[in-house]
Amino acid sequence: MRTKTKMIHGGITGDENTGAVSVPIYQVSTYKQDSVGNHRGYEYSRTKNPTRHALETVIADLENGQSGFAFGSGMAAITSVMMLFDSGDHVVMTDDVYGGTYRLMTSVLNRFNLDHTYADTSVPEKVEASIKENTKALYIETPTNPLLKITDINKMADIAKKHDLLLIVDNTFATPYWQQPLDLGADIVLHSATKYIGGHSDVVAGLLAINSDKLAEDIHFIQNSAGGVLGPQDSWLLMRGIKTLAIRMEAIERNTKKLVEFLQQHEKVSSIYYPGLKSHMGHETAKRQTTGFGGMISFDVGSGVEADKILSRVQYYTLAESLGAVESLISVPAKMTHASIPADRRAELGITDGLVRLSVGIEDVDDLIEDLAQALK
Template sequence: MRKKTQLIHGGITGDERTGAVSVPIYQVSTYKQEGVGKHSGYEYSRTGNPTRFALEELIKELEGGHAGFAFGSGMAAITAVLMTFNQGDHIIFTDDVYGGSYRLVSKVMNRFGIEASFVDTSSIENIEAAIIDRTKAIYVETPTNPLLKVTDMKKVSKLAKSKGLTFIVDNTFSTPYWQNPMEDGADIVLHSATKYLGGHSDVVAGLVVVNSQQLAEDVHFVLNSSGGVLGPHDSWLLMRGIKTLGVRMEEIESNTKEFVEFLQGLPEITNIYYPGLESHPGHEVHKQQARGNGGMISFDVGSGKKADQVLRNVKYFTLAESLGAVESLISVPAMMTHASIPADRRTELGITDGLVRVSIGLEDIEDLKEDFLEALRK
């Protein structure tokens, strides 16, 4: 089954009892049992819900995994995965990881004795050098947020397997339409499904896919114990969004390529970060492991003052924290998504005050170019 077909016909479709084409929203908290311990497979909606299960089966198939799990947010999904580790365990993370992930690891999970090192995972040598005897996992974003660095997943997988480590990939930027990390050896794949998978700025959700029964049991135990599950209505909304993921990602891909070409012609713009550019350091690796380049672009406008001017004057780019929506979004990572990272650390990484991140949407590309240019030169 090809991707566009799988997005619509994958997982559990419709309702056999009524013939409904759409999976029903099972807005229910508990289920009648025939006797003590005798139930239809559902006993309490924190543990399992039919609508949520349909979504979990869909993402499992889209990523080619063993089992899927749906959480109340991307951060809840990441938290659950990290909670499968133990006190004293050490995890290697991509250095310019999403600010919320950095905050979770450095300000919350460290309280429970889970340690982390942040390295540039685009270099396999950096990862290897960071491994210690207590290292249990390697966690990467590829492409990263916001500098769009690319990590060679096959190389990391080979290293992880040789050391007995769990390989975790945040696939939010590429989505399963463009990239499937499990094909390159990932053990766990994460999504902030709030972004491209939902696609309409109307649902907050997180998804996890694992490649083994043991990992499935570990993640489900945390999900059931901590309770950060996705509700049935949001599960239904997310499935509805996923049905159009293919057509959205292809149109976004086309718009983004044209917007990058437009940026290259502007003398005010420097340091364009986009894996589709041949000049991008990770271009060749990304081309080998992904089918598309996505809709995320970061670039420098020169200063925080100039960035503020642009953000104040755009009309069709929405100033917002998120990404992956039908509407184009714009942000300054240093002041927004990555503000939780200390200023000196942001400088070290290259997340300058003038760095602007855009998520290209489905508007007419000529309107987007005209809008940005007017705001830049106002």
């Protein structure tokens, strides 16, 4: 089954009891048992819910994994993965990591003595140099947020195997439609499903896909114990979003390429970060491991003042956190999604006050270009 067909027919897609073509929303907390300890696969919805289970089978199929898991947010999914490790363990992480992940590692999990080192994972030698005796995992984003750096997943898998490490890949920007990290050697793939998978700015969720029975057993234990599960209504919304993910990603990428062409010609834009550009440092790697370049663009207009002017003038770009929706969104990472990262660290990474991030939607691209042109004028 090809990827686009999987999004319609993958996993559990209907209800055998009634013939409904959409999985019902099982708004239920507990389940009648036939006798003590003898139930029909469900006993309590924190442990397992039919609607959530249907979603989990779909994400496992889309990522070519053995098991899937759904959480109340992307951060809940990341936190649950980090609970696989013990106090004193160490994780090597992509340096240009999402601000929420940075905050989790530096301000929450550090209290439990989970150590970490940030490295430029687009350079394998820097990853190797960051590995310690107590390192247990490599955690990468590719493409990254917001600079869209590309990490070679195959090379990271080789390093992980060499050092007996777990390879964890945040696949939020690429989506399962463009990239399948498990096929490239990853052990765990995670998504902020709030973004492209949901796609309509109406749900907050996180998803995991795993290719190991042992890891699946461990993650399920953590999911059930910590309890950060996704509710049935939101699970249903995600399944609905997945059915249109392929056509949305194709439409978004078409718009994105035309917007990049426009930005390349504009005198006020000093830098453009988009892996579809041949000048992008990760372009060749992205071509090898993905089937599309996605819908995210970051570009620099020189100062925070200029960035603020643009954000105040646009009409069809919604000034908002998040990304991956049918409507185009615009933000300044330094003041919004990455504000939790200290200023000196942002400067070191290249997240300037003049960096503007676009999440391109499915509007008419001519309207999007004209709107951006008048805002930049």
